[in-house]
Protein backbone atom coordinates (compact mmCIF):
# COMPACT_ATOMS: atom_id res chain seq x y z
CA UNK A 232 0.00 0.00 0.00
CA UNK A 233 1.18 3.46 -0.79
CA UNK A 234 2.80 5.06 2.21
CA UNK A 235 0.71 8.18 1.95
CA UNK A 236 -2.55 6.33 1.54
CA UNK A 237 -4.75 6.03 4.60
CA UNK A 238 -1.70 6.65 6.66
CA UNK A 239 -3.57 6.80 9.94
CA UNK A 240 -5.15 3.39 9.34
CA UNK A 241 -1.68 1.87 9.14
CA UNK A 242 -0.75 3.57 12.36
CA UNK A 243 -3.80 2.18 14.09
CA UNK A 244 -2.93 -1.32 12.95
CA UNK A 245 0.75 -1.06 13.75
CA UNK A 246 0.34 1.08 16.82
CA UNK A 247 3.93 2.20 16.56
CA UNK A 248 3.48 5.92 16.33
CA UNK A 249 0.45 6.10 18.60
CA UNK A 250 1.34 7.70 21.88
CA UNK A 251 0.19 5.89 24.97
CA UNK A 252 -1.86 8.87 26.14
CA UNK A 253 -3.68 9.10 22.82
CA UNK A 254 -6.87 7.32 21.85
CA UNK A 255 -5.94 4.37 19.67
CA UNK A 256 -8.84 5.07 17.31
CA UNK A 257 -8.89 8.82 16.69
CA UNK A 258 -5.29 9.37 17.83
CA UNK A 259 -6.21 12.52 19.71
CA UNK A 260 -5.18 12.89 23.34
CA UNK A 261 -7.60 10.94 25.57
CA UNK A 262 -9.05 14.13 27.10
CA UNK A 263 -10.16 15.42 23.68
CA UNK A 264 -11.09 12.06 22.15
CA UNK A 265 -14.16 12.47 19.96
CA UNK A 266 -14.96 8.78 19.46
CA UNK A 267 -18.02 8.89 21.71
CA UNK A 268 -19.53 11.48 19.33
CA UNK A 269 -19.26 9.22 16.30
CA UNK A 270 -22.58 7.91 14.97
CA UNK A 271 -23.48 4.55 16.53
CA UNK A 272 -24.31 3.23 13.07
CA UNK A 273 -21.74 4.39 10.52
CA UNK A 274 -23.14 6.75 7.90
CA UNK A 275 -23.79 5.08 4.58
CA UNK A 276 -24.02 6.99 1.33
CA UNK A 277 -24.54 5.88 -2.23
CA UNK A 278 -20.97 6.61 -3.19
CA UNK A 279 -17.70 7.72 -1.69
CA UNK A 280 -16.23 10.70 0.08
CA UNK A 281 -12.72 11.36 -1.19
CA UNK A 282 -10.70 13.56 1.15
CA UNK A 283 -7.65 15.30 -0.31
CA UNK A 284 -5.71 16.33 2.74
CA UNK A 285 -2.89 18.83 2.97
CA UNK A 286 0.08 17.24 4.80
CA UNK A 287 0.05 20.04 7.39
CA UNK A 288 -3.52 19.17 8.31
CA UNK A 289 -2.33 15.78 9.49
CA UNK A 290 0.41 17.43 11.54
CA UNK A 291 -2.06 19.82 13.14
CA UNK A 292 -3.45 16.91 15.14
CA UNK A 293 -7.03 17.87 14.32
CA UNK A 294 -7.79 14.57 12.65
CA UNK A 295 -10.79 15.67 10.64
CA UNK A 296 -10.07 13.05 8.00
CA UNK A 297 -10.10 10.19 10.51
CA UNK A 298 -13.30 11.62 12.00
CA UNK A 299 -15.08 11.25 8.68
CA UNK A 300 -13.35 7.94 8.05
CA UNK A 301 -14.58 6.42 11.32
CA UNK A 302 -18.03 7.97 11.04
CA UNK A 303 -18.71 6.41 7.68
CA UNK A 304 -19.26 2.85 6.55
CA UNK A 305 -16.15 0.90 5.63
CA UNK A 306 -14.62 1.88 2.31
CA UNK A 307 -16.82 4.94 1.83
CA UNK A 308 -14.28 7.51 2.96
CA UNK A 309 -10.87 7.48 1.37
CA UNK A 310 -8.10 9.89 2.32
CA UNK A 311 -5.16 10.94 0.21
CA UNK A 312 -2.34 13.20 1.36
CA UNK A 313 -0.55 15.76 -0.75
CA UNK A 314 -0.58 19.23 -2.24
CA UNK A 315 -1.31 18.28 -5.84
CA UNK A 316 -3.78 15.61 -6.99
CA UNK A 317 -3.74 13.10 -8.45
CA UNK A 318 -0.08 12.15 -8.53
CA UNK A 319 1.59 8.78 -9.11
CA UNK A 320 1.63 8.09 -5.38
CA UNK A 321 -2.15 8.41 -5.09
CA UNK A 322 -3.07 4.87 -5.97
CA UNK A 323 -6.54 4.54 -7.48
CA UNK A 324 -7.39 8.23 -7.12
CA UNK A 325 -7.37 9.21 -10.78
CA UNK A 326 -9.69 6.31 -11.61
CA UNK A 327 -12.10 7.42 -8.92
CA UNK A 328 -12.01 11.04 -10.06
CA UNK A 329 -12.85 9.85 -13.56
CA UNK A 330 -15.97 8.06 -12.39
CA UNK A 331 -19.26 9.49 -13.50
CA UNK A 332 -20.93 11.88 -11.06
CA UNK A 333 -17.85 12.96 -9.20
CA UNK A 334 -18.26 16.38 -7.60
CA UNK A 335 -15.72 18.60 -5.89
CA UNK A 336 -16.67 20.70 -2.93
CA UNK A 337 -15.12 24.00 -3.88
CA UNK A 338 -16.83 27.35 -4.37
CA UNK A 339 -16.58 29.24 -7.63
CA UNK A 340 -18.61 30.94 -10.35
CA UNK A 341 -19.47 27.55 -11.85
CA UNK A 342 -20.45 25.90 -8.61
CA UNK A 343 -23.96 24.68 -7.97
CA UNK A 344 -25.74 24.57 -4.70
CA UNK A 345 -26.35 21.07 -3.47
CA UNK A 346 -30.04 21.46 -4.28
CA UNK A 347 -29.43 22.08 -7.98
CA UNK A 348 -26.94 19.22 -8.05
CA UNK A 349 -29.74 16.96 -6.91
CA UNK A 350 -31.77 18.27 -9.87
CA UNK A 351 -29.20 17.12 -12.42
CA UNK A 352 -27.97 14.05 -10.55
CA UNK A 353 -29.87 10.91 -11.58
CA UNK A 354 -31.79 9.56 -8.64
CA UNK A 355 -30.12 6.48 -7.20
CA UNK A 356 -26.89 6.85 -9.19
CA UNK A 357 -23.73 6.49 -7.09
CA UNK A 358 -21.60 9.59 -6.72
CA UNK A 359 -18.23 10.69 -5.39
CA UNK A 360 -17.75 13.85 -3.40
CA UNK A 361 -14.23 15.28 -3.24
CA UNK A 362 -13.35 17.33 -0.15
CA UNK A 363 -10.22 19.44 0.11
CA UNK A 364 -8.97 19.39 3.68
CA UNK A 365 -6.70 22.24 4.71
CA UNK A 366 -6.82 25.90 5.63
CA UNK A 367 -8.48 28.15 3.04
CA UNK A 368 -5.09 29.23 1.79
CA UNK A 369 -3.95 25.63 1.42
CA UNK A 370 -7.24 24.54 -0.17
CA UNK A 371 -6.99 27.32 -2.77
CA UNK A 372 -3.44 26.32 -3.62
CA UNK A 373 -4.31 22.62 -3.75
CA UNK A 374 -7.24 23.25 -6.07
CA UNK A 375 -5.19 25.56 -8.27
CA UNK A 376 -2.38 23.03 -8.68
CA UNK A 377 -4.67 20.04 -9.14
CA UNK A 378 -5.82 20.83 -12.65
CA UNK A 379 -7.68 17.54 -13.00
CA UNK A 380 -10.14 18.78 -10.38
CA UNK A 381 -11.02 21.73 -12.61
CA UNK A 382 -12.95 19.42 -14.92
CA UNK A 383 -15.21 18.24 -12.11
CA UNK A 384 -18.52 19.91 -11.35
CA UNK A 385 -18.27 22.10 -8.26
CA UNK A 386 -20.60 22.00 -5.33
CA UNK A 387 -20.82 25.23 -3.45
CA UNK A 388 -20.95 26.79 -0.04
CA UNK A 389 -24.18 25.38 1.22
CA UNK A 390 -22.69 21.92 1.34
CA UNK A 391 -19.43 23.39 2.52
CA UNK A 392 -21.27 24.98 5.36
CA UNK A 393 -22.61 21.59 6.44
CA UNK A 394 -19.16 20.09 6.15
CA UNK A 395 -17.66 22.95 8.12
CA UNK A 396 -20.29 22.51 10.75
CA UNK A 397 -19.47 18.82 11.06
CA UNK A 398 -15.75 19.36 11.38
CA UNK A 399 -15.43 22.83 12.94
CA UNK A 400 -16.13 21.82 16.52
CA UNK A 401 -12.85 19.95 16.39
Ligand SMILES: [Zn+2]
Nearest residue numbers: 254257264266
Ligand atom coordinates in the same frame (compact mmCIF):
# COMPACT_ATOMS: atom_id res chain seq x y z
ZN1 LIG B 1 -10.88 8.55 20.22
